[in-house]
Amino acid sequence: MPLKKSNNFWIELDEVDSTNNYAMGLIHEGVAQHGLVIRTAHQTKGKGQRGKVWETEPGANLSFSIIVKPKLLPTQSFQLLAATALAVRTELEKLLGDETTIKWPNDLYWRDRKTGGILIENVLRGRQWQWAVIGIGINVNQTKFGELKNPVSIKQITGKDTDVLQLAHAIYDAVLQKCKELEQDFLPLFELYNQHLYKLNKPAKLKKGSRTTSTIIKGVNKNGQLVTGNDVEECFDFGEVEWLI
Numbered sequence: 001m002p003l004k005k006s007n008n009f010w011i012e013l014d015e016v017d018s019t020n021n022y023a024m025g026l027i028h029e030g031v032a033q034h035g036l037v038i039r040t041a042h043q044t045k046g047k048g049q050r051g052k053v054w055e056t057e058p059g060a061n062l063s064f065s066i067i068v069k070p071k072l073l074p075t076q077s078f079q080l081l082a083a084t085a086l087a088v089r090t091e092l093e094k095l096l097g098d099e100t101t102i103k104w105p106n107d108l109y110w111r112d113r114k115t116g117g118i119l120i121e122n123v124l125r126g127r128q129w130q131w132a133v134i135g136i137g138i139n140v141n142q143t144k145f146g147e148l149k150n151p152v153s154i155k156q157i158t159g160k161d162t163d164v165l166q167l168a169h170a171i172y173d174a175v176l177q178k179c180k181e182l183e184q185d186f187l188p189l190f191e192l193y194n195q196h197l198y199k200l201n202k203p204a205k206l207k208k209g210s211r212t213t214s215t216i217i218k219g220v221n222k223n224g225q226l227v228t229g230n231d232v233e234e235c236f237d238f239g240e241v242e243w244l245i
Contacts, residue, residue, distance in 0.1 A: 009239075011038045015058075017045040019065035020121055020135040022030070027123055027131050031117035033058070034066050035176060037147055039064035039168055043137075061153070062138040062164050067131060071183050074129045077122065078224025080104060081106060082193040083182045084118055084134050087174035090194055091167065092116070098155055103198035105238045114153035115139055142162050150245060157161050173210055186222075195221045203227075208236070212244065 016022050019038045026032045026052055054194035070080055085102045092099045096110050103109045108116040116138035123131040130178060139145075139153035140162050154162050194200065199217040206213050206228065215228040227237040 007120070009033065009035050009037060013038065015044065016040045017043070018135075019043060019063055020119060020133050020161070021045075022223070023065045023133040023135075024121065024123070027133070030212055032131060034067065034069040036067040037038065037168075037172055038067075039165075040117040049089065055145055056137065056139075056218075057142040057144075059163075060142040061140045061166055062136065063174075064136055064168055066134045066136070068134060068176075068179060070129050070132050070179075071119055072129055074122070074124055075131075076125065076186075077120070077129075078222075079182055079186050079189070080117065081120055081224070082186075082220075083178040083189050084120070084136075084175055086177040086189060086193055086196070088116065088118065088136060088171055091170045092154075094170075096160065097156055100196075101195060101198040102196050102221055103243070105224065107198075109150055109198050110157055111200050113150045115152055115154065115157075121175060136175075138171075140167065142210065190222060206225040206236070206241040207244055208241045213233075 019040055022038050026036070040063050043056055043063040045117070072079060085106070085108070089100055092108055092115060092181055096115070099111050100115070101109050106118045107114055116136065119131045119135040121135070122129060136143055138172055139151055141152050141155045141164070143156055145151045178189065197217065197219060200219065202217060203214060204217050206215060215230055215234070218227040218233065221227055221235065225237055226241070228234050228236070
């Protein structure tokens with residue numbers, strides 16, 4: 001695969017199947033470093049939640065992965081996801097305003113449309129969390145999305161082109177900063193995550209198997225479960241329910 005340029009902490013690729021896969025390869029080769037970034041102009045087989053493919057126009061969007069060495073237990077994986085989501089949301093809010101929210105478990109939304117997503121993959125050794133690969137995809141300058149359900153790009157919202165590399169650096173710095181904050185205390189991040197949660201205290205439709213439920217989004221608990229309820233409170237794990245939007 002063609003390599004554009006690299007330094008100790010930033011690798012630029014013209015094209016790759018998945019930046020997460022490339023990062024995992026570096027980990028298995030024993031050459032990974034905390035804070036190492038792999039970014040590509042064209043990701044051909046980007047991955048989303050539940051094995052979905054992340055479709056992206058070459059050169060138009062942000063596709064990159066950050067390798068980190070979490071100082072957490074494997075049972076605390078939601079904490080890293082929450083910190084990452086907050087970091088990405090902070091940078092998107094600067095461009096898109098306060099209608100930018102975090103849709104549980106791993107998407108960034110503007111109003112009712114998806115602006116980006118996060119996929120974290122882990123390398124564990126026994127009870128130790130060795131590495132995490134944080135994959136981030138943002139719709140930046142693309143304006144046509146084919147059959148995708150409800151995407152929206154920064155350009156469609158603002159009417160302006162955005163410098164993809166500049167956005168990548170801003171998000172990278174924000175993610176590493178939030179990781180440092182996470183080492184000190186998760187509670188402030190947890191409260192902020194819930195404050196910016198998509199559909200918080202609003203009605204939503206969720207599908208679990210063949211059952212569709214109209215409910216109120218109450219928040220996310222510290223275990224990373226979505227908390228909902230009308231008269232009776234109910235909690236859902238990652239992958240257990242699908243949003244109907």
